[in-house]
Amino acid sequence: MRKDEGFVSRLKLLIAQFGSARAFARECSVSESAIRKWKDGISEPTRDKLIAMADAAGVSVEWLATGQSHREGNSIQQKPTEKLLYQLNQLLEIPNPTLEQTEMIHHLSKALRALRSADID
Template structure:
């Protein structure tokens, strides 16, 4: 039992070190693990506290997202990136070539829509294009973008043609998960009628929203406020244009 406790505590130490290396401090680590591995907050907390360890599938998923070797994360074997180091248990080694965040930089993880929204709510052809972004905070602030807090920022992938011209199919989109209510006209991630949408919302009446598609070929709709669940507000579209 003592050996198992030591194994779990050592794993928790490596996990925290890897999370810190990608910009996830103690405040955001649990939410990050929850979204990445599709588990409950309680399960993520147990991993971080050394009370339990993930199963093999979750261990592989976490290692992949953190850019470390699963053998190192699970057992402390070798180095995080596979490069030889003098002490295989050192947790401050190079993590798959990822440098530590510099002053002013922020790390924005992928938001796992499938895990958060559930099956049947995500388009069948939905494909995540970017898993992780590291950028300088001034890139957002300089564009007049405000957000609830860094830990609530995440990246998702736009899909479909309804917002074409603003958000094209496959465009990475930065969202603020800390905004889960209507805070004024804007583009939101929400579910309505058991389906997931990225649309522009405007107040139509005290009980209704205008659900607006920026692509004129798609019709706008009026929906009841109490039938719609807001998950996040869209802050920035990372458009890529072929030259």
């Protein structure tokens, strides 16, 4: 099976949002071994598992599967977590981040945790 690097990258961001593969798996009601297989590119999640992961993380299935945002008319509608994950992903791809970029990574991570806590409450 060919590894979809984009999906794997987005999955790793979601795992990081939950703190661990185990915590993310528990929240999605899937096995931790399934999460690891998807992360390693050994297998791909079924549609119902994609939906469960997207719902648990507060992102759209389209973004999780393709990296694209849901489109309505000519405008792109992104969930708040998708925007933060996209920005965080862009910063994490920088080879040698500056102090300002490192601080931005910290602030985006903190905002993701706050959004996740707000969704749980």
